[in-house]
Amino acid sequence: MGSFGYRAWLQPAKTQLGFLPKLTGHRCFAFEEFAYGLESLFGKKPGDDGDYAISLEIDKGLPWEAYTLRGDLAGLRIAGGSEKGLLYGAYGLLARLCLGEPVETLNILEKPTVAHRVLNHWDNADGTIERGYAGKSIFFQGGRIGYDLPRLKDYARLLASIGINEISVNNVNVYPDSAKLITEEGLPDLAKVAEVFRPFGIRLIISVHFDSPVILGGLPTADPADPAVAKYWADAAKRVYQYIPDLAGFLMKADSEFRSGPAALGRTQDEGANIIARALAPFGGRIYWRCFIYNCKQDWRDTTTDRPKAAYNEFFPLDGKFDDNVILQVKHGPSDFQVREPNSPLLGAMTQTHQGLEFQITQEYTGQQKDLYATAVQWEEIFDTPVTDACMTRDLAGREVTAIVAVANTGTDANWTGHLLAQANLYAFGRMAWNPAQTAEQLTRDWVALTFGTDPAVKEPISAMLLESRWVYEKYNAPLGLGWMVNINHHYGPSPEGYEYMKWGTYHRATHTAIGVDRTTHGTEFTAQYHQYVRDLYESKKTCPEKLLLFFHRLPYTYKLKNGQTLLQYIYDTHFEGVEDVQRFITIWDSLQDKIPPEAHTSVQERLQLQLANAQEWRDVINNYFYRLTGIPDEKGRKVYG
Ligand code: GCW
Numbered sequence: 001m002g003s004f005g006y007r008a009w010l011q012p013a014k015t016q017l018g019f020l021p022k023l024t025g026h027r028c029f030a031f032e033e034f035a036y037g038l039e040s041l042f043g044k045k046p047g048d049d050g051d052y053a054i055s056l057e058i059d060k061g062l063p064w065e066a067y068t069l070r071g072d073l074a075g076l077r078i079a080g081g082s083e084k085g086l087l088y089g090a091y092g093l094l095a096r097l098c099l100g101e102p103v104e105t106l107n108i109l110e111k112p113t114v115a116h117r118v119l120n121h122w123d124n125a126d127g128t129i130e131r132g133y134a135g136k137s138i139f140f141q142g143g144r145i146g147y148d149l150p151r152l153k154d155y156a157r158l159l160a161s162i163g164i165n166e167i168s169v170n171n172v173n174v175y176p177d178s179a180k181l182i183t184e185e186g187l188p189d190l191a192k193v194a195e196v197f198r199p200f201g202i203r204l205i206i207s208v209h210f211d212s213p214v215i216l217g218g219l220p221t222a223d224p225a226d227p228a229v230a231k232y233w234a235d236a237a238k239r240v241y242q243y244i245p246d247l248a249g250f251l252m253k254a255d256s257e258f259r260s261g262p263a264a265l266g267r268t269q270d271e272g273a274n275i276i277a278r279a280l281a282p283f284g285g286r287i288y289w290r291c292f293i294y295n296c297k298q299d300w301r302d303t304t305t306d307r308p309k310a311a312y313n314e315f316f317p318l319d320g321k322f323d324d325n326v327i328l329q330v331k332h333g334p335s336d337f338q339v340r341e342p343n344s345p346l347l348g349a350m351t352q353t354h355q356g357l358e359f360q361i362t363q364e365y366t367g368q369q370k371d372l373y374a375t376a377v378q379w380e381e382i383f384d385t386p387v388t389d390a391c392m393t394r395d396l397a398g399r400e401v402t403a404i405v406a407v408a409n410t411g412t413d414a415n416w417t418g419h420l421l422a423q424a425n426l427y428a429f430g431r432m433a434w435n436p437a438q439t440a441e442q443l444t445r446d447w448v449a450l451t452f453g454t455d456p457a458v459k460e461p462i463s464a465m466l467l468e469s470r471w472v473y474e475k476y477n478a479p480l481g482l483g484w485m486v487n488i489n490h491h492y493g494p495s496p497e498g499y500e501y502m503k504w505g506t507y508h509r510a511t512h513t514a515i516g517v518d519r520t521t522h523g524t525e526f527t528a529q530y531h532q533y534v535r536d537l538y539e540s541k542k543t544c545p546e547k548l549l550l551f552f553h554r555l556p557y558t559y560k561l562k563n564g565q566t567l568l569q570y571i572y573d574t575h576f577e578g579v580e581d582v583q584r585f586i587t588i589w590d591s592l593q594d595k596i597p598p599e600a601h602t603s604v605q606e607r608l609q610l611q612l613a614n615a616q617e618w619r620d621v622i623n624n625y626f627y628r629l630t631g632i633p634d635e636k637g638r639k640v641y642g
Contacts, residue, residue, distance in 0.1 A: 005415025022050025162430025307505030348387030356403030476578030481551030
């Protein structure tokens with residue numbers, strides 16, 4: 001696997017080490033990894049003849065995953081709260097060396113803000129990946145666990161180097177083959193995967209099927225109130241922990257998108273979650289219980305049901321009823337990973353329940369790793385958006401957010417993510433989960449420098465492109481928080497009415513005069529789910545952030561935005577601009593040809609061409625759609641077809 005993209009952000013450094021390292025201190029996996037890193041990144045094997053001492057030591061006074069780096073002219077000390085902390089310290093120092101930071105003046109303390117930094121893979125046992133855009137599964141082949149061992153180890157290193165400490169390997173949509181992972185048939189192989197990740201401080205999570213007691217245990221029901229079902233889960237947990245003693249826990253998608261669950265049996269979500277939580281508790285395990293619940297059989301004629309309200313309605317009344325080892329996993333927005341959504345009202349509301357904030361790194365609705373899209377920019381906005389009066393979601397501790405989770409964007413493609421620049425999204429996720437206060441700009445710049453080197457002539461233009469990419473994609477997508485104007489099922493490319501008459505609850509209800517759903521207290525009352533401060537903000541057209549205007553309000557096309565432009569003209573303009581921006585990206589990228597390895601340069605160039613075609617398609621379909629509906633031409637006289 002010699003390809004450039006394969007090394008991702010662990011590329012051989014373009015800068016020289018100014019010293020010969022001599023390693024001393026606590027011998028452990030972190031020590032080995034640090035020595036390996038020095039050699040593979042700088043081509044320098046640390047030896048006794050070194051002229052600069054780097055020591056690795058445990059400092060019990062530090063939190064267990066924390067580390068300090070303290071350097072002076074005589075040497076540098078990496079101290080970790082545990083061997084785990086030391087491992088993060090080793091990676092942290094290697095990254096700083098690659099970025100060319102001087103060691104003699106290093107004086108930092110790093111500790112994670114969020115305890116559980118989790119990747120969810122949506123991999124199926126047959127090797128396919130639900131919403132995967134980078135090849136096949138790294139974990140499964142032909143109906144069972146199957147992997148390339150060196151690759152799996154390299155993946156573990158990549159994830160550990162950015163602080164990820166838990167991963168689920170199988171899809172939350174659990175099919176019969178992967179349901180068996182918790183049986184004697186599946187566990188021996190899964191235990192081997194756990195062994196690969198263990199030294200890297202990464203614990204496995206297993207996605208489980210709610211009906212396991214029936215489909216695997218032979219019971220007549222999966223009803224959590226049935227003692228036989230409780231016993232089934234207790235036995236399953238015992239079995240699983242015999243094979244994987246450090247398993248982080250289970251992950252469950254229940255009562256969602258045709259999957260079974262407690263509600264289908266007349267029980268509540270806490271009853272369903274707690275019965276499994278109690279089975280896992282003796283082993284220190286947790287259950288991640290997803291809140292992505294809504295009516296996926298809605299009749300489009302029904303205007304009383306509003307999908308974004310569903311998760312809050314289901315879970316908020318249960319606040320405080322979940323056991324301590326339940327983490328409710330909440331998608332960041334109330335809709336579904338759209339390019340623009342408000343934050344889920346659940347995030348501000350639940351104060352007595354552990355929550356996990358769920359992001360999607362894999363670009364299902366955001367360009368499928370053909371279009372450039374820096375997810376970190378979106379996450380930063382999410383963290384900066386208020387969910388109560390004073391607090392931002394960046395203040396996670398105050399709102400019981402104990403986990404940050406994201407759906408992975410990786411697969412067997414040589415560069416892991418298909419689009420080489422989509423590696424930035426995985427990188428930024430790990431680091432933002434570690435500390436959500438870090439900015440998208442800093443993380444993007446770090447990623448670019450670690451991948452392509454610190455030369456400003458490369459670093460500046462690529463960083464700028466990435467940082468702009470989310471807004472560019474949004475410009476040619478569904479406008480102003482409307483969402484969903486995508487082709488059905490695969491979700492790439494435009495189809496303004498693709499979901500309009502479907503059962504999924506995703507309607508914009510465009511007529512020739514107006515568009516959008518009124519979600520204020522005069523409409524579906526979705527805004528009532530928010531804390532008063534946030535509710536007031538969204539309730540009024542005047543204070544609602546303009547980029548979310550059509551998420552919350554139904555408006556005429558002639559509605560005037562703050563800059564005096566009509567809604568319709570805004571749509572036309574942004575869609576023209578989006579295409580021009582992609583053309584500009586192509587010019588920038590072309591100009592970097594002699595500064596980037598040829599294979600990497602070409603692969604991104606190809607993706608940018610795909611993006612251009614997509615942006616043009618979006619521009620023409622969306623603009624044409626609105627022109628046909630309204631009959632109002634573009635003020636600037638550009639071609640909108642139709
Ligand atoms: O956005 C939807 C996706 C489904 C996914 C679901 C979920 C795993 O289209 O593919 O299923 O979300 O998050 O459960």
